[in-house]
Amino acid sequence: MDNQLQKLKEELLLRKYSPQTIKTYTKITEEFLKSNKTPREFLISKQKNTNSTLRTIFFAIQFFYKTCLNKELKQEIPLAKKQNKLPIVLNRQETQTLLSSPNNPKHQLSLYLLYYTGLRLQELINLKWENIDEKRKIINIKNGKGGKDRVIFLHPEIIKKFQEVRTGKNGLILLSSRGKKYSKKSIQEIVKQNAKKAGITKNTTPHTLRHSFATHLLEAGADIRYIQKLLGHSKLETTQIYTHIANKDIKNLANLI
Numbered sequence: 001m002d003n004q005l006q007k008l009k010e011e012l013l014l015r016k017y018s019p020q021t022i023k024t025y026t027k028i029t030e031e032f033l034k035s036n037k038t039p040r041e042f043l044i045s046k047q048k049n050t051n052s053t054l055r056t057i058f059f060a061i062q063f064f065y066k067t068c069l070n071k072e073l074k075q076e077i078p079l080a081k082k083q084n085k086l087p088i089v090l091n092r093q094e095t096q097t098l099l100s101s102p103n104n105p106k107h108q109l110s111l112y113l114l115y116y117t118g119l120r121l122q123e124l125i126n127l128k129w130e131n132i133d134e135k136r137k138i139i140n141i142k143n144g145k146g147g148k149d150r151v152i153f154l155h156p157e158i159i160k161k162f163q164e165v166r167t168g169k170n171g172l173i174l175l176s177s178r179g180k181k182y183s184k185k186s187i188q189e190i191v192k193q194n195a196k197k198a199g200i201t202k203n204t205t206p207h208t209l210r211h212s213f214a215t216h217l218l219e220a221g222a223d224i225r226y227i228q229k230l231l232g233h234s235k236l237e238t239t240q241i242y243t244h245i246a247n248k249d250i251k252n253l254a255n256l257i
Helices: 002-014 019-035 039-044 051-068 092-099 105-117 121-125 156-165 184-197 206-219 224-231 236-244 248-256
Strands: 138-141 150-153
Touching: 002 019, 002 051, 019 039, 019 051, 039 051, 092 105, 092 184, 092 206, 105 121, 105 156, 105 184, 105 206, 121 184, 121 206, 150 224, 184 206, 206 224, 206 236, 224 236
Parallel strands: none
Antiparallel strands: 138 150
């Protein structure tokens, strides 16, 4: 089994899958191999999970079969449908209350970066001072999801926060008081605790601020294709979900009755 898992990791690395995907696929495959179940039986045993998790399990096993065993899944296994749930979004007042909640300047900066850039959590914790171009007022996102680079605007509010915490010109922007890299869990806790402090009852995560960033831009009249580029979405259809929650047009309908 160890040899199979090693081969799996190598195949994932060769295809430049992200470290998180490699970790996830390896963990799923290891559990699958230890179960001694068929792919179909293994998926049936995981039915309590969300559709999204079931899809990940399916793709992990499918990848293992194709690249490590040189086989296609013989059994016809229905792929769980992708759930089209609308994302949770904060209104502008909730957002500003949340941003002003932290007492710790670095905690506040992390919230500002999440909201005013729409960064993914992984992109945030890997953001470096070298990625910031204050003269051109842009942020260069390197090796984002899918290994893609992109450019986003540098908001004036972030520049102000940089002046409060900046100690150098190189290295990671978000470092703990001990000089260590922030973990995903650390940022998640920062968001959770400050949302609670701000009296926000919505389930607020780092990704909520990304959703809010996109929705507020759309409501303000930004072209959806520009928002797509800022978020780093490969397909416009992914970005179009925000058209279902932006209330710019919904409010206008109220004037018709």
